[in-house]
Amino acid sequence: xxxxxxxxxxxxxxxxxxxxxxxxxxxxxxxxxxxxxxxxxxxxxxxxxxxxxxxxxxxxxxxxxxxxxxxxxxxxxxxxxxxxxxxxxxxxxxxxxxxxxxxxxxxxxxxxxxxxxxxxxxxxxxxxxxxxxxxxxxxxxxxxxxxxxxxxxxxxxxxxxxxxxxxxxxxxxxxxxxxxxxxxxxxxxxxxxxxxxxxxxxxxxxxxxxxxxxxxxxxxxxxxxxxxxxxxxxxxxxxxxxxxxxxxxxxxxxxxxxxxxxxxxxxxxxxxxxxxxxxxxxxxxxxxxxxxxxxxxxxxx
Amino acid sequence: xxxxxxxxxxxxxxxxxxxxxxxxxxxxxxxxxxxxxxxxxxxxxxxxxxxxxxxxxxxxxxxxxxxxxxxxxxxxxxxxxxxxxxxxxxxxxxxxxxxxxxxxxxxxxxxxxxxxxxxxxxxxxxxxxxxxxxxxxxxxxxxxxxxxxxxxxxxxxxxxxxxxxxxxxxxxxxxxxxxxxxxxxxxxxxxxxxxxxxxxxxxxxxxxxxxxxxxxxxxxxxxxxxxxxxxxxxxxxxxxxxxxxxxxxxxxxxxxxxxxxxxxxxxxxxxxxxxxxxxxxxxxxxxxxxxxxxxxxxxxx
Numbered sequence: 001x002x003x004x005x006x007x008x009x010x011x012x013x014x015x016x017x018x019x020x021x022x023x024x025x026x027x028x029x030x031x032x033x034x035x036x037x038x039x040x041x042x043x044x045x046x047x048x049x050x051x052x053x054x055x056x057x058x059x060x061x062x063x064x065x066x067x068x069x070x071x072x073x074x075x076x077x078x079x080x081x082x083x084x085x086x087x088x089x090x091x092x093x094x095x096x097x098x099x100x101x102x103x104x105x106x107x108x109x110x111x112x113x114x115x116x117x118x119x120x121x122x123x124x125x126x127x128x129x130x131x132x133x134x135x136x137x138x139x140x141x142x143x144x145x146x147x148x149x150x151x152x153x154x155x156x157x158x159x160x161x162x163x164x165x166x167x168x169x170x171x172x173x174x175x176x177x178x179x180x181x182x183x184x185x186x187x188x189x190x191x192x193x194x195x196x197x198x199x200x201x202x203x204x205x206x207x208x209x210x211x212x213x214x215x216x217x218x219x220x221x222x223x224x225x226x227x228x229x230x231x232x233x234x235x236x237x238x239x240x241x242x243x244x245x246x247x248x249x250x251x252x253x254x255x256x257x258x259x260x261x262x263x264x265x266x267x268x269x270x271x272x273x274x275x276x277x278x279x280x281x282x283x284x285x286x287x288x289x290x291x292x293x294x295x296x297x298x299x300x301x
Numbered sequence: 302x303x304x305x306x307x308x309x310x311x312x313x314x315x316x317x318x319x320x321x322x323x324x325x326x327x328x329x330x331x332x333x334x335x336x337x338x339x340x341x342x343x344x345x346x347x348x349x350x351x352x353x354x355x356x357x358x359x360x361x362x363x364x365x366x367x368x369x370x371x372x373x374x375x376x377x378x379x380x381x382x383x384x385x386x387x388x389x390x391x392x393x394x395x396x397x398x399x400x401x402x403x404x405x406x407x408x409x410x411x412x413x414x415x416x417x418x419x420x421x422x423x424x425x426x427x428x429x430x431x432x433x434x435x436x437x438x439x440x441x442x443x444x445x446x447x448x449x450x451x452x453x454x455x456x457x458x459x460x461x462x463x464x465x466x467x468x469x470x471x472x473x474x475x476x477x478x479x480x481x482x483x484x485x486x487x488x489x490x491x492x493x494x495x496x497x498x499x500x501x502x503x504x505x506x507x508x509x510x511x512x513x514x515x516x517x518x519x520x521x522x523x524x525x526x527x528x529x530x531x532x533x534x535x536x537x538x539x540x541x542x543x544x545x546x547x548x549x550x551x552x553x554x555x556x557x558x559x560x561x562x563x564x565x566x567x568x569x570x571x572x573x574x575x576x577x578x579x580x581x582x583x584x585x586x587x588x589x590x591x592x593x594x595x596x597x598x599x600x601x602x
Contacts, residue, residue, distance in 0.1 A: 183528070183529070185525050203507070209525065224510065258601075262602045300600075301519060301559040
């Protein structure tokens with residue numbers, strides 16, 4: 001089994017959805033990614049939190065077998081995000097962002113993590129993503145995420161990053177913005193033209209699209225749920241399932257990446273069933289397998 | 302091969318999309334449905350047009366092998382619809398509707414059409430859909446479409462209709478409105494609870510969902526295109542491909558309805574590539590087979 005390293009945020013989220021609200025709960029891109037990937041592979045986590053970060057949250061992440069030596073505690077407060085999905089379950093409305101210790105995040109990768117074969121650069125400044133990659137030698141499978149803000153303000157850095165990554169994960173609005181193409185097929189081809197081996201365009205409740213080399217490889221709907229509680233973290237959970245599955249299978253070919261996409265969707269479908277990472281507390285590997293098989297059946301005509 | 306009868310509108314459309322515009326071109330639910338279904342089965346058409354309806358349009362419909370004996374010409378003008386997709390390709394904005402002769406549409410089904418095994422009631426007043434059904438004896442496979450206006454204004458009639466149909470086709474917004482459920486899984490189950498054997502929820506560029514008996518049967522994305530010219534008629538074309546495929550196969554079981562859903566998607570993907578029914582003028586059966594096989598490959602993980 002290959003090791004995965006994730007570099008991103010660990011946060012305290014306060015969230016309101018049509019199903020209720022949660023206050024100062026465990027969140028952050030690296031949290032969702034690492035817990036999701038932990039069901040498939042060994043995960044190393046690099047992030048930073050403040051002195052106020054509850055011990056129980058650190059213990060919870062560790063309870064999934066995630067290595068948290070790279071989770072540094074700094075003087076100051078933990079990154080906080082306050083969001084609402086009351087108007088639209090598909091789109092978070094940010095009410096408040098307090099970067100706190102995350103504002104100075106400039107991670108030095110611990111030596112023991114440098115043998116990670118898979119690396120996920122969660123959504124941070126692309127210059128910082130490039131800075132992180134410089135700390136690695138040799139070939140790795142690198143995945144990255146980004147967001148509208150960086151596309152608009154750090155386009156050139158993001159394009160340089162694209163040359164160095166294997167997998168890029170963007171949602172459809174981000175892919176359209178980055179490519180300048182309103183058509184999603186053209187947007188996907190544009191992403192591939194920048195360098196990555198695979199481009200994964202996430203469409204929330206409508207599924208995901210996988211582009212490989214110069215072609216469309218897989219179109220998948222999202223797993224349909226009767227209850228969606230909180231969409232926070234779905235994208236990072238998806239990436240965690242995708243890269244986790246690839247790390248576990250050890251091979252990257254058409255068959256494994258197709259299956260990885262479905263595993264990413266399945267993991268995301270669990271996340272949204274509860275607030276924070278609560279759904280994972282009672283999740284068993286056999287639940288994943290069962291939903292994966294059901295999903296596969298539901299998408300095979 | 303079974304015969305399909307469609308009862309709906311034949312219209313003259315004036316449409317603007319980001320790709321251009323068309324003026325007084327052939328449109329209408331029964332037009333799109335019948336031409337789409339004609340690639341799979343024998344189609345009988347019941348609709349009404351005015352004295353101004355161009356002969357070349359009638360000839361064009363006939364050129365697909367559609368029986369147009371039921372296309373009645375009445376004193377007055379043909380139904381006209383003016384729409385725009387400039388703001389949103391997924392949602393038509395109606396600029397003008399002139400019902401003209403369609404306002405008095407109260408079709409008497411020609412005797413020779415009464416042996417049609419499959420009947421599609423396109424989007425018209427549900428009381429009229431019920432009136433049409435009364436003209437048939439014995440068991441048939443009946444499909445129907447509807448729209449927000451009837452859901453809001455003729456809910457009870459629409460519910461009565463649901464008891465008498467085999468397949469209901471609605472888009473996601475309509476399904477949510479009719480069911481009062483914002484969750485699409487619950488909306489699908491609600492539709493089935495009213496009586497139909499299958500409920501097909503169309504999600505435009507995001508695909509379709511098939512509910513059967515008391516369960517979800519198939520989730521499918523839409524075929525991804527590089528060029529979408531005009532979405533008009535996609536829903537009726539979808540229904541035409543779906544019912545046409547079932548009529549051709551002659552059997553209705555999990556396997557054939559799954560394949561029917563993909564065939565509906567494939568036919569819809571052709572329609573939107575050009576204005577009016579233009580794409581069908583050069584469409585060959587082998588093009589359908591080729592895209593179906595490609596689509597199947599693209600959706601199989």
